Amino acid sequence: MSSSKNTSSQLRVGDKPWVKWLLIGLTLFLTAILLVVPLISIFQQAFVEGIAHYFSSLLEADTLHAIGLTLLVAALTVPINLVFGVMLAWAVTRFEFPGRKLLMTLMDIPFAVSPVVAGLLYLLLYGNNGWIGSWLYDHDIQLMFAWPGIVMVTIFVTCPFVARELIPLMQQQGREDEEAAVILGASGWQLFRRVTLPNIKWALIYGVILTNARAVGEFGAVSVVSGNIRGETNTLPLLVQAQYEDYQAAAAFASASLLAMLALLTLLLKAFIEWRLERSIKLESDKEKKTTA
Amino acid sequence: MATHLSAADTRPRHKRVLPGLSLSLGTSLLFISLILLLPMAGLVMQSVDMGWDRYWQVITDERVVASYKVTLWAAALASIFNGFFGLLLAWVLVRYDFPGRRILDALVDLPFALPTAVAGITLATLYSQNGWYGDILESIGIKIAYTPWGIVLAMAFTSIPFVVRTVQPVLEELSPEEEEAGMTLGASDWSVFRRVIFPALWPALMTGIALSFTRSLGEFGAVIFIAGNMPYVSEITSLMIFVSLQEFDFPAASAIASVVLMASLILLFAINVWQARYLRRLHGRS
Numbered sequence: 001m002s003s004s005k006n007t008s009s010q011l012r013v014g015d016k017p018w019v020k021w022l023l024i025g026l027t028l029f030l031t032a033i034l035l036v037v038p039l040i041s042i043f044q045q046a047f048v049e050g051i052a053h054y055f056s057s058l059l060e061a062d063t064l065h066a067i068g069l070t071l072l073v074a075a076l077t078v079p080i081n082l083v084f085g086v087m088l089a090w091a092v093t094r095f096e097f098p099g100r101k102l103l104m105t106l107m108d109i110p111f112a113v114s115p116v117v118a119g120l121l122y123l124l125l126y127g128n129n130g131w132i133g134s135w136l137y138d139h140d141i142q143l144m145f146a147w148p149g150i151v152m153v154t155i156f157v158t159c160p161f162v163a164r165e166l167i168p169l170m171q172q173q174g175r176e177d178e179e180a181a182v183i184l185g186a187s188g189w190q191l192f193r194r195v196t197l198p199n200i201k202w203a204l205i206y207g208v209i210l211t212n213a214r215a216v217g218e219f220g221a222v223s224v225v226s227g228n229i230r231g232e233t234n235t236l237p238l239l240v241q242a243q244y245e246d247y248q249a250a251a252a253f254a255s256a257s258l259l260a261m262l263a264l265l266t267l268l269l270k271a272f273i274e275w276r277l278e279r280s281i282k283l284e285s286d287k288e289k290k291t292t293a
Numbered sequence: 294m295a296t297h298l299s300a301a302d303t304r305p306r307h308k309r310v311l312p313g314l315s316l317s318l319g320t321s322l323l324f325i326s327l328i329l330l331l332p333m334a335g336l337v338m339q340s341v342d343m344g345w346d347r348y349w350q351v352i353t354d355e356r357v358v359a360s361y362k363v364t365l366w367a368a369a370l371a372s373i374f375n376g377f378f379g380l381l382l383a384w385v386l387v388r389y390d391f392p393g394r395r396i397l398d399a400l401v402d403l404p405f406a407l408p409t410a411v412a413g414i415t416l417a418t419l420y421s422q423n424g425w426y427g428d429i430l431e432s433i434g435i436k437i438a439y440t441p442w443g444i445v446l447a448m449a450f451t452s453i454p455f456v457v458r459t460v461q462p463v464l465e466e467l468s469p470e471e472e473e474a475g476m477t478l479g480a481s482d483w484s485v486f487r488r489v490i491f492p493a494l495w496p497a498l499m500t501g502i503a504l505s506f507t508r509s510l511g512e513f514g515a516v517i518f519i520a521g522n523m524p525y526v527s528e529i530t531s532l533m534i535f536v537s538l539q540e541f542d543f544p545a546a547s548a549i550a551s552v553v554l555m556a557s558l559i560l561l562f563a564i565n566v567w568q569a570r571y572l573r574r575l576h577g578r579s
């Protein structure tokens with residue numbers, strides 16, 4: 001990974017033992033204060049009123065409903081953004097066309113925009129007074145302050161993740177393999193399934209995990225369009241807020257602990273996939289070295 | 294906002310043999326138009342509808358202007374802190390081997406993986422009067438929760454990974470020759486770092502700080518729990534939009550949102566242009 005490990009015994013900047021251990025110590029100290037202790041405190045607060053209370057607050061009807069709604073939102077958002085991400089990455093890495101750079105910048109907008117603004121954009125358009133919303137209202141369709149609105153803003157907020165993981169990788173891999181397959185007579189679907197997909201598999205899974213984590217945890221955008229109806233339009237992060245503001249701290253942290261566990265699982269999967277990606281890139285370059293030699 | 298610096302566009306031009314241009318480009322354009330451009334057009338229309346005088350009055354309202362100031366200051370302080378902390382983390386992760394390095398590397402992404410509302414209530418609880426940290430800090434007379442410093446803290450927490458992840462790859466690819474030459478000539482660690490390493494790192498460092506700043510400007514979930522949300526003192530601009538919405542004042546909410554949106558779009562384009570120039574230099578193309 002780092003070049004420091006395979007070079008000679010030459011001393012490099014910061015290799016003096018006292019500098020090295022001072023910097024490592026400082027980093028570990030700051031990380032403990034800023035990240036580790038807060039993480040531990042979530043679970044400590046969740047169990048502050050005992051294990052029985054923890055499970056009983058998780059089994060309340062409102063909590064179960066919030067868990068269900070959150071899973072529904074993720075289950076709808078992830079596949080839609082997966083398809084979009086692959087399409088976009090294919091278009092911008094496999095073809096040249098005017099406006100290609102602009103398209104890639106546009107795709108980044110949801111990352112740069114405040115989630116509250118994102119929620120507002122949808123409320124203005126699809127709310128009862130909006131262009132589309134007033135027409136929908138006449139036809140008795142309610143998107144805002146209901147679960148479809150939550151899904152819509154979550155799609156907005158998470159749409160760049162898959163494409164962002166795929167684009168650098170697909171650019172690096174180039175199109176030679178795929179062009180060869182086409183010349184050999186592969187159909188579009190065969191090409192994608194047999195050539196492209198195996199190459200981008202891990203980056204794709206990585207993108208999906210990031211999309212899922214954000215979809216489950218989104219707060220600002222969702223709180224604008226949800227209407228906060230407890231037991232109806234509360235996702236898990238919104239329930240955390242509602243419980244916290246009702247002075248039910250232990251219940252809020254119990255709900256939060258579920259989200260924290262998902263975050264830890266996300267980090268674990270991410271570390272695993274990074275390791276696989278590193279390995280596949282290394283195998284690839286070894287293969288190239290052999291063929292050129 | 295690329296956090297991955299890749300060797301973009303180094304391939305020669307090809308004749309088009311691959312299928313799927315119209316399908317993939319068509320789907321992408323349709324999706325971006327529906328999901329992104331249409332709602333943004335809606336915001337512009339709403340703001341135009343209200344007339345210039347009213348628009349100006351809303352966005353220069355004293356309480357709103359106070360919120361711009363707090364948000365900008367807090368985001369600036371948070372991203373400067375992350376500049377230092379992120380550089381330190383990246384350095385330690387790339388240069389040293391020690392037990393727990395891989396765990397530390399994974400842990401850096403915690404602020405991205407943890408929902409912001411969870412971060413918000415956790416920080417608020419830790420730093421409030423009865424919390425683990427609040428208790429200690431109170432005894433030496435420092436108050437963080439429910440003051441503007443709480444906003445800085447929440448913004449810093451949620452944007453920790455940006456600088457680390459932009460600096461890390463550059464640090465990994467840094468060639469050791471110049472550095473070793475400097476060391477052999479007897480220069481001190483600090484002067485070699487300042488003259489050789491830092492000039493190679495700073496474009497990535499600046500990108501990371503800018504990304505961290507952009508994210509902090511828009512942060513909402515983590516901030517509102519710890520900020521105390523006192524008018525003129527610790528209200529962030531995103532909260533002003535939210536407050537206007539709760540009063541059903543859609544025009545005011547849109548006007549403030551249009552300012553926030555404009556600021557983030559300008560930042561986004563600036564970062565992209567900056568990165569494109571910096572990548573070109575990195576790969577030795579004109």
